[in-house]
Amino acid sequence: MGDDREFSEGETVTSVVKRLGFRADEIKIIFVNGKIAELDTVLRDGDRLGLAPAAGGM
Numbered sequence: 548m549g550d551d552r553e554f555s556e557g558e559t560v561t562s563v564v565k566r567l568g569f570r571a572d573e574i575k576i577i578f579v580n581g582k583i584a585e586l587d588t589v590l591r592d593g594d595r596l597g598l599a600p601a602a603g604g605m
Contacts, residue, residue: 549597554590561586563596575601 554563560577564570564586577584578597590596 556590556592558590560584560588560590560596564598573601574598
């Protein structure tokens with residue numbers, strides 16, 4: 548489980564990612580309410596956001 552954070556309704560995933568101190572290219576998979584989402588997804592009151600980092604590899 549991750550940390551609970553608050554965001555403003557109407558804020559995009561990109562703005563939350565930046566506020567958390569990450570670059571957009573560091574995020575590989577985005578979930579909003581358990582469904583795949585995009586960086587430009589607009590968040591609404593009660594949404595749950597999940598972020599998976601890009602992993603290094605071969």
